[in-house]
Amino acid sequence: MVIAIASVFIIGIGSLGYGGKAVASSSEKITAKRILWEHAGDLEAQFGQDKNIGTAGLLVGESDGYIIAGGGANFPDESVADGGTKKHYPDVYVLKQENGRLKQVKHTKLKYEIGYGSSITDDDGVYYIGGSPEEKEGNNVTLFSVDKKGKLKEKFIGDLPFTISDGIAVKHGNYIYVGLGKQNGEASNKMYKFDLKTKKTQEIASVPGEATRNQAVAQILNDEIYVFSGGDKVAYTDGYKYNMKKNKWEKVSDVKVDGKEISLLGASSVKLNNEEMLVVGGFDKTVYDYAVEKLNTLKDEELSEFRKGYFGADPSELRWNKKILIYNAKSNSWKSIGEVPFDAPCGAGVVLDGEKIYSINGEIKPGTRTNRTYVGTILDK
Numbered sequence: 001m002v003i004a005i006a007s008v009f010i011i012g013i014g015s016l017g018y019g020g021k022a023v024a025s026s027s028e029k030i031t032a033k034r035i036l037w038e039h040a041g042d043l044e045a046q047f048g049q050d051k052n053i054g055t056a057g058l059l060v061g062e063s064d065g066y067i068i069a070g071g072g073a074n075f076p077d078e079s080v081a082d083g084g085t086k087k088h089y090p091d092v093y094v095l096k097q098e099n100g101r102l103k104q105v106k107h108t109k110l111k112y113e114i115g116y117g118s119s120i121t122d123d124d125g126v127y128y129i130g131g132s133p134e135e136k137e138g139n140n141v142t143l144f145s146v147d148k149k150g151k152l153k154e155k156f157i158g159d160l161p162f163t164i165s166d167g168i169a170v171k172h173g174n175y176i177y178v179g180l181g182k183q184n185g186e187a188s189n190k191m192y193k194f195d196l197k198t199k200k201t202q203e204i205a206s207v208p209g210e211a212t213r214n215q216a217v218a219q220i221l222n223d224e225i226y227v228f229s230g231g232d233k234v235a236y237t238d239g240y241k242y243n244m245k246k247n248k249w250e251k252v253s254d255v256k257v258d259g260k261e262i263s264l265l266g267a268s269s270v271k272l273n274n275e276e277m278l279v280v281g282g283f284d285k286t287v288y289d290y291a292v293e294k295l296n297t298l299k300d301e302e303l304s305e306f307r308k309g310y311f312g313a314d315p316s317e318l319r320w321n322k323k324i325l326i327y328n329a330k331s332n333s334w335k336s337i338g339e340v341p342f343d344a345p346c347g348a349g350v351v352l353d354g355e356k357i358y359s360i361n362g363e364i365k366p367g368t369r370t371n372r373t374y375v376g377t378i379l380d381k
Contacts, residue, residue, distance in 0.1 A: 036379065039101075039373070040102045051371075055071070055074050058072040060119050067353060071090070073088045089114075100375060112132055124145065128140075135163060139159045139160040142156055158199035160178065167183070170218055170220050175195060177225055190203065191206055191207060209236065210236060214265075215231070220271070221276070225244070228279075228327070235288045237261040262321055263321070266320075268347075268362075276328050276329070280344075284319035343365075345364060348360060358374070
């Protein structure tokens with residue numbers, strides 16, 4: 001029973017990063033010393049909704065100068081504390097930067113709802129892996145792109161032999177490496193590589209450490225896959241790298257800045273260059289671990305009172321990570337280049353476009369989304 005309740009807490013709230021949570025950038029040149037942030041506009045309401053209250057777990061990426069963002073989920077009718085039901089969306093927005101803001105070019109919708117999949121920006125467009133509440137769509141590998149007129153194009157690539165959400169995915173050569181998260185509804189540490197040519201899936205070495213790992217962050221640095229943090233019944237702060245030729249994982253630095261370990265559970269990442277990745281967001285480990293323990297052990301009135309206090313807390317009380325973190329694979333070390341000047345998001349759509357970085361929607365406390373989009377200008381001095 002404890003495991004079941006913990007699972008509801010992690011996935012039912014839908015606030016944990018998506019890794020998608022892992023958004024790979026096509027850029028190989030960016031150096032970040034600091035970032036100047038400003039409001040970049042808000043997405044219009046989804047079809048059938050009066051307003052857009054924000055979503056978490058979005059499809060997000062860049063294609064031919066356009067930003068693609070959409071899907072995700074929220075609680076539009078009632079709060080989580082009051083037993084609200086999570087709603088996913090088929091809406092996808094095509095956006096373009098204009099005078100420092102993201103201007104909507106197209107607003108369309110897919111034939112199915114999406115959320116909590118993994119997005120990979122590539123020269124061909126944005127690969128989206130898994131991430132749908134509809135079982136027949138939850139194992140899809142799909143390529144989204146935008147034509148010169150700003151029209152969204154969708155190309156089905158193939159199927160994985162399992163559904164997946166809250167996992168990680170990165171692309172190297174003709175392979176998409178995918179795993180962790182929930183596979184066929186069960187939390188896992190298993191990893192696979194999907195061949196884009198043959199459409200076949202092969203299991204590879206599992207990520208060491210914990211037997212289950214939801215919503216970690218991952219990128220390819222120096223031709224190796226780096227995976228950090230994530231969590232399940234507790235938040236993790238560990239890190240590993242994978243040698244694709246040897247099919248072997250190796251321990252790397254924990255997520256640590258100034259002697260303090262930081263959870264990246266629910267965070268989002270982008271690749272800055274061959275050696276560095278940047279991460280925004282993440283649950284506070286102490287608060288998260290305590291909350292999961294209480295939600296699993298308290299009963300009746302005590303549980304009800306704790307839920308009201310936890311879900312009703314101000315975002316500042318939850319201490320989500322506001323530090324802008326950079327991991328350097330060469331030095332195997334973490335550093336901070338400042339903080340985001342807005343509520344720390346988990347499950348936000350974070351995408352790199354040249355020297356601009358966008359943080360789209362996300363969750364600012366369990367069950368509560370933001371409809372704001374921010375743009376950061378990356379400075380190298």
